[in-house]
Amino acid sequence: MKEYKHVNYLWDDAKAKSLEGDEVALLLYRSNLLGSDLRITNYGGGNTSCKMIDKDPLTGEEVEVMWIKGSGGDIGTLKKSGLAALYVERxxxxxKVYRGIEHEDEMVELFNHCIFDLASKAPSIDTPLHGFLPFKHIDHLHPDAAIAIAAAKDGKKITQELFNGQIGWVEWQKPGFDLGLQLRACLEENPGIRGIMLGSHGLFTWGDTAYESYVNSLDVIEACATYLEENYGKTRPVFGGQKVESIAAEDRKEQAAQLAPILRGFCSSERPMIGHFTDDEKVLEYINSNDLERLAPLGTSCPDHFLRTKIQPLVLNLDKNADLSDVEAVKAQLAPLFDDYRAMYTEYYETCKHENSPAIRDRNPVIILYPGVGMFAFAKDKQTTRVAAEFYINAINVMKGSEAVSEYTSLPRQEAFNIEYWLLEEAKLQRMPKPKPLSGKIALVTGSAGGIGKAIAKKFANEGAVVVLNDMNAERLAGAEEEFIGLFGKDAVTTAELDVTNQEQIEEALKKAALAFGGVDIIVNNAGLSISKTIEDHTQKDWDLLYNVLVKGQFLVTQAATKVLKAQAIGGDVVNIVSKNALVSGPNNAGYGSAKAAQLHLSRLNAAELGAAGVRVNVVNPDAVISDSNIWAGGWAEGRAKAYGVTVEELPAYYAKRTLLNQIILPDDIANACFTFVGGNLSKSTGNVLNVDGGVAMAFVR
Structure with missing residues (x-):
């Protein structure tokens, strides 16, 4: 076993031995190991391949086949279904039919004539880069340490000296057929080399076996990282030294939580965006430095970096200790910065566009830097946003390394544009699935670790939203979080312990929503309980508990959420889960029924007030939702059964029979009703009541 300081050596001989004889399995094993370390390659970046002899399914003759990561994959999670297999000779x-660099995009369609395995993923643009090299196993990676040298002004010279001529150099060239020919030419001119550095781009390494390729890649990256480490601060302080001192960690979180909804509002001017915040030490070292002002406008070098992070970040002019409580004043200060950024991006597009370029995309920044506090990112969904932030940290690492050994250089803007608005990239974007109705939306459903609340949160997540799960019961909340991560992935959910009668916990939950996702769009006031007693048996404690949870809780959560919704200024939804009991008079129900009536009218009042801010407030009135619901705990079922003269076991059937539709109501029915209000089709409706009770005529609003 080799020892490395700057990369992880993860090769398991026993595991590899079990895969002997299956080159594709070894390719996947090697790929997954390499992709698991972000210092080796970023998410979705790089490519790996292997060449092997196989039988032609038509002729039975032995032919050379190349298996390679297909278009849009990630080597860290790569499976066989994500590979393309092509005849190498074809x-x-x-x-023979290549017409030159100005026509090389047409070659992508011709890759289809080379497909060996008809179940293949579509071949990527990197396919000829691997195909024109003769090696059995090839790794094309984007390690920060290698790109730092590749993006340095003296990168070619440094590469030559560092590796004693064992690593070749190819100047920047947009990936494609021509670059594959250049890699072949570099190898022919430098026989015996162990790899090739691509200017401003990345690294190619190889080997005769999967293991040799893996170790060769690690060795080269380790050498690059060691060289950089030896030079940090050697001739000048890192990033020119510190200009701004970070505020305390807890204060950074507080500032970020207050600012995130405001930034999200600006960044969502064209479509809803999800946010991400980090105050990683690497970020702080960069954004607090003297060199920030010089380096930030240069943008990134590696194509994968600026495809995710845009041509350059937005640097805020806010003081790290600024009072952010006056939202309108903060917006007034930030508005010119966003106007300038949008103008810069428009000029970049207009200056660099070609006759057939796709239309300009969102003009807002993806990366926003707040010296002394941290970095925000905004994109269409949480995974894209988080990955964009990771890519910009990659870019920071590259700039740090380049500046330590030489001078950082970014791609010329025209070259960057040619990648960003590449017709092949546009085609990839057009092939992506259509956004779900709640994509880009953030939902907080109170009491969402079980019952109706969990069903609503699950429905919203299924429709594309990210959700803030919460509950008073920590154990139940942990179980719900595990379930949601299993269903929707870690990027779709965050959690908060929440008692809706506790203002501090409400604000903390919204703070978590702001730090995790950038704010909130949808509030569902679902948390509740029920008490069924005669007027004589009802106590003041019962009364206070019902009104505190149902009425005061709804008021406090809506009040706190309103501040966030107004800070974003992009509208939003409040949906209140009330009850048919808000409208129907029945026995043994004085406290619960009157509290529900108060919730209903409070909803009307809020709808009347918040409409000017584009916030819709609507009500769902369920009845008799028995499945997995806390409402039936604490004697409520017994109380209702007694009031109706039936047994507890007979309640579900009793409730169903008294409805016009003779239906039992389930949590999913309530979830569907909530989605009806927030899914886009009722965007011009507010102050409404939607009954989901199977049809109880006494509960008709009109």
């Missing part, structure tokens, strides 16, 4: 024969 791929190389495409050179």
């Amino acid at each position: 791929l190389r024969n495409l050179e």
Whole structure:
């Protein structure tokens, strides 16, 4: 076992031995190991391949086949279904019909004539880069340490000296057929080299076996990282030294939580965006430095970086200790910065566009830097946003390394544009699934670790939203979080312990929503309980508990959420889960029924007040939702059964029979009703009541 300081050596001989004889399995094993370390390659970046001899399914003859990561995959999670398999000879024969660099995009369609496995993923643009090299196993990676040298002004010279001529150099070239030919030419001019550095781009390494390729990659990256480490601060302080001192960690979180909804509002001017915040030490070192003002406008170098982070970040002019409580004043200060950024991006597009360029995309920044506090990112969904932040940290690492050994250089803006608005990239975007109705939306459903609340949160997550799960019961909340991560992934959920009668916990939950996702769009006041007693048996304690949870809780959560919704200024939804009991008079129900009536009218009042801010307030009135609901605990079922003269076991059937539709109401029915209000089709409706009770005529609003 080799020892490394700057990368993880993860090769397991026993595991590899179990895969012997299956080159594709070894390719996947190697790929997954390499992709698991962000210092080796970023998410979705790089490519791996292997070449092997197989039988032609038509002729039975032995042919050379290349298996390679297909378009849009990630080597860290790569499976066989994500690979493309091509005849090597056919791929190389495409050179005979290649019409030159101005026509190289047309070669992508011709890759389809080279497919060996008809179940293949679509081949990526990197396919010829691997195909024109003769090695059995090839790794194309985007390690920060290697790109730092590749993006340095003296990168070619440094590479030559550091590796004693064992690593070749190819100047920047947009990936494609021509770059594959250049890699072949570099190898022919430098026989015996162990890899090739691509200017401003990344690294190619190889080997005769999967293991040799893996170790060669680690060795080269380790050498690059060691060289950089030896030079940090050697000739000048890192990033020119510190200009701004970070505020305390807890204060950074507080500032970020207050600012995130405001930033999200600006960044969502064209479509809803989800946010991400980090105050990683690498970020703080960069954004607090003297060199920030010089380096930030340069943008990134590696294509994968600026495809995710845009041409350059937005740097805020806010003081790290600024009072952010006056939202309108903060917006007035930030508005010119966003106007300038949008103008810069528009000029970039207009200056660099071609006759057939796709239309300009969102003009807002993806990366926003707040010296002394941290970095925000905003994109269409949480995973894209988090990955964009990770990519910008990659870019920071590259700039740090380049500046330590030489001078950082970014791609010329025209080259960057040619990648960002590449027709092949546009085609990839057009092939992506259509956004779900709640994509880009953030939902907080109170009491969402079980029953109706969990059903609502699950429905929203299924429709594309990210959710803030919460509950008073920590154990139940942990179980719900595990379930949601299993269903929707870690990026779709955050959690908060929440008692809706506790203002501090409410504000903390919204703070978590702001730090995790950038704010909130949908509030569902669902948390509740029920007490069924005669007027004589009802106590003041019962009364106070019902009104505190149902009425005061709804008021406090809506009040706190309103501040966030107004800070974003992009509208939003409040949906209150009330009850048919708000409208129907029945026995043994004085406290619960009157509290529900108060919730209903409070909803009307809020709808009347918040409409000017684009916030819709609507009501769902369920009845008799028995399945997995806390409402039936604490004697409520017994109380209702007694009031209706039936047994507890007979309640579900009793409730169903008294409805016009003779239906039992389930949590999913309530979830569907909530989605009806927030899914987009009722965007011009507020102050409404939607009954989901199977049809109880006494509960009709009109």
